[in-house]
Amino acid sequence: MEKLRDCLPKGAKVLLAVGNHVKKSGLLERLMRILADFETVVFCGIRAEPPLPEVDELIGFGRRNAVSAIVAVGGGSVLDAAKAAAAIIPLDGTVGDYFYQRKAIPGKGLFFAALPTTAGTGTEATPNSVLSDPDTDIKKSIRHDSMFPDLAIVDPELTYSCPADLTAHSGLDALTQAIESYISRNANTVSKALAARAVQLIFAALPKVCADLNDKNARRDMAEGSMAAALAFAQSGLGAVHGLGHPIGSKLHVPHGLCCAILLPKILRRNQDYCSEALDELALNCSCAGGEFFVEKIEKLCRDLNIPADFRKFGMEREIFPFVLKNCRSGSMRSNPRSFEDGEIIEILESLL
Template identity: 30%
Template sequence: MRKMNVAKKIYCRVFQLGMRIALPFLPYREPKLIEGVSGVPAVLREHHIDCVMLVTDAGVHGLGLTAHLEEELKAAGIRCVVYDRTVANPTVANVEEARGLYLEKGCQGLIAFGGGSSMDCAKAVGARIVRPGKSLDKMEGLLHVMHRLPLLIAVPTTAGTGSETTLAAVITDEKIHHKYPINDFSLIPHYAVLDPDVTLNLPRQLTATTGMDALTHAVEAYIGRSTTKGTRAAAIEAVQLIFANLPEAYYNGHNREARANMLRAAYLAGTAFTKSYVGYVHAVAHSLGGRYGIAHGLANSVLLPVVLKAYGSAAWKKLAQLARATGVSDSASDEAAAKEFIAYIDAMNAAMDIPETLPGIRTEDIPQLARYADHEANPLYPVPVLWGPDQLENMYKQVQEVSTHDGNGNSNHSQTAA
């Protein structure tokens, strides 16, 4: 298998070193926290906003999760325009449709209410409002918005993406089935509401996959090569909270303390990867979401232990530190502790019925998917070890659900590609 050539490796590491040196001087910020959705109207009034767009999805809206907020806004005399057509992997069409409604109704701010998809959609809507002459595909990558967004309040209903505190929005071009990130400091929400009450009815499987999404953020941020004292501390606390609370949130969804702790974990993981970035788990997962519509949390859940194993000795030291910090291992051997940490993740996935493979990955698509992942990750993501498209292809093959046929022509879909 061909590996990344030396010249490209040098370029990637020099780029990452430059970003790391620049870290203290970049305009990172954290959103201000609002205590419960009842506090939202006062913030809007403070900013002289009397018409706001609520960006959500049909599932969240249909369950009535936004009803309390809508009632609070109405009582405060604030008009609320609802856009609830956001899909699981928000598309360019979603963003343009919501933007048109925002302008038509004279909205002055945005409330993202839901999972990462609703928040990504709202962020992209804000970006298009302040950059009307720039298409979303021209904003792909780092620092291509560079304008202050309208007031943006994020209300997460899942404890996973951490999008309420990150500078990233991930959008899918539905015409070419390509999913790409937009990263800009202006996309960090101005306010966030961490209210466990809006997460209590989250379905069990979404609780599992979004929780493992948060774990992926924390782990990838921690094991990368661009960490700070602050991001390492946030990542460790996030992993500790997830290990201690995700099983309880999964089995007993109405445990308010566990839900609150998971929201805290997702928030911490978000603050960590906003500065320290993610890794190849995300790059591969994004390409799968864009091509096949595979939910991001599910893709990350399945890919995380696979990619960590493939990193090998390059990640052992930091994975061992996480293992010891969380009580998963007390081994003095980094290799042994790291492997115990990965095994713990495997066991969590199994206990929550998260599969080991992902359906629908076509072998003929893998080379292009790997090129997309390579384009996203390199040189930006400070991964433990650098891979080119050829090595990335193997990640898809390891999680690919393939069909085999026995001599009687019966199909079996349970095997994993080698």
Template identity: 35%
Template sequence: MSYNVTLPRHSKIGAGAIEELGALCLQVGVQRPLLVSDRYLVEMGQVERLVGILRAAGCDPAVFSETVPDPTSSSLLPGIEAVRNHKADGVIGFGGGSPMDTAKALAVLAKAGAEISAFKAPSLYAGPALPIVAVPTTAGSGSEATQFTVITDDDTDEKMLCPGLSFLPVATVIDFEMTVSMPARLTADTGVDALTHAIEAYVSRRANPFTDGLALTAMRTIGTNLRRAYADGHDKAAREAMMLASTQAGMAFSNASVALVHGMSRPIGGHFHVAHGLSNAMLLPAVTRFSADAALDRYADCARAMRLADDSTNDAIAAGTLVDELDVLCADVAVPSPAEYGIQEKDWNAHLDVMAQQALDSGSPANNPRVPNIDEVVELYKTIYA
């Protein structure tokens, strides 16, 4: 049985790779890029740095820095205008998952002439789009290597998963030095996000031998380095390892898809404005516990990849060790429950049914080893609350 694999065409990886951004843009035919970023990176001087690199290479960039966390359909409108005003021939997503998701959406909307809701799953869009170059500054979202973007619908608070080849960056720059200034909270949330990508890609019903290798390697690396990067943001070896693992996990889930954690995570973000990586972290231990018996061998492989068990360990014991480790890891990096995050119980309970339905409608839970019904999803939401 054959399977399909799609990856960025060009990747520059390693310390100092950002200095090659301008040459890379020209290599993929982008001379007038719109650099899509956020105000924080403007204030840090990083946007100005990239503009200088682009101009030195002969590019003529413009900047759109008004992206918002968890971008919405309305937040895209000024970005579309910026693309058109600059007559951009490509977009650069520079930042965490939100600027990269925004850039991907702008690249498609600039050519497709439709609203972003037209592209949500189960749609698969492979039509006209501007070339996308991705420059991540966090080690977590993996968006630089995926054929997905996530945009929240202003009218319904639904986090829409928009998939398809046109959302895949043609090139990416993976420079771990861009992540050294990440605070501990962001390091933790994005790191557990990357681990979730790797585990879900490996246990997904759409996993394949190509994605398996990437996912297992990413798990091993994250298991070894996440606590180090969280404890000491200037540990460059840990930062470099986490950056590469994040991209490997992104490549894995882009081609194997994600599963129940992500399906349940998006509604939490949409209704309660919890960052995507953090909502994944809130869910990962409980969803793994719920799912493990349906794929003991796969979850046992995850435990072995993370050096929690060896080949002599019974699969059931190894899978249980994985669940225990996820509980401990999330405690070690101070992942809060929804209650600890500040979500009121009455508000949480009032949204349970709609969140559960949106989770199932996203399609991701159908990839899970154990496919839940709506009542089971509601119970899982109740389980993680406190």
């Protein structure tokens, strides 16, 4: 993390965007010492699944302070909000203009550095910023090739104080991303190599880190696995867990990692017959006797980590089915190894009531 000081553009005016946890844990003071040579303004606290009005606050803060670089330190929400702000601050308009494609991102925005404090989202290695509109419950990405962070510092030490629930949920998001990338219709040799390694690392390390939050080797493997998964899915895309997870999560206000964790076993079962060879390969990689056993181990892992089997406690009702159907046909759904007709999506949603 100390390397941050040497990697920023000389003379930059820095907007340091941090999560509340970074402020409470004392990490903010350490960051301010690292950034002592730079004029720095601090923006603290972005809510989960960043709502557009909060991203506009961040953009307004950056514009008023005429910042030239953004350093984001936090979980996926902080990083995604800051990534969008870095792209939009030099432009006209609100984040909603770009979210709803009334305006297009023309190219590179401000210098952007991402330092994740969870091992899960992988947003430090992708050009996507996933945001949500509380007025419409629509959750989707703003994306442009110029939005890849200029600098990503993946330091496992930053994840040491990540609490148990968030460690489990973001870890299962990382595992989902790694598996979805490997079995994606758009996978290629490079993305598959990265995704296979990510699955191997996360599959072994996630139970360990959830059993002992102080297991530094497991924290390191989770950080590396999460980053490798992101490098993979930035090329291959994701799958139906993410396709369905976005509209369900935004409608029911379920945090992204938990939402993916609930969906992963169910969607794997639906995909299994369409990617059995790929699941056998992943199983071999994880010392499991075949794809079926690999899927069973993931089901058990989710149970062991107290992941609910459905969205009942989040108030899932049939009323939201039309919204989910309308908003699930994203790029993630298209890269899933098989297509789902509307009727089968309804079946899946029924099983989650």
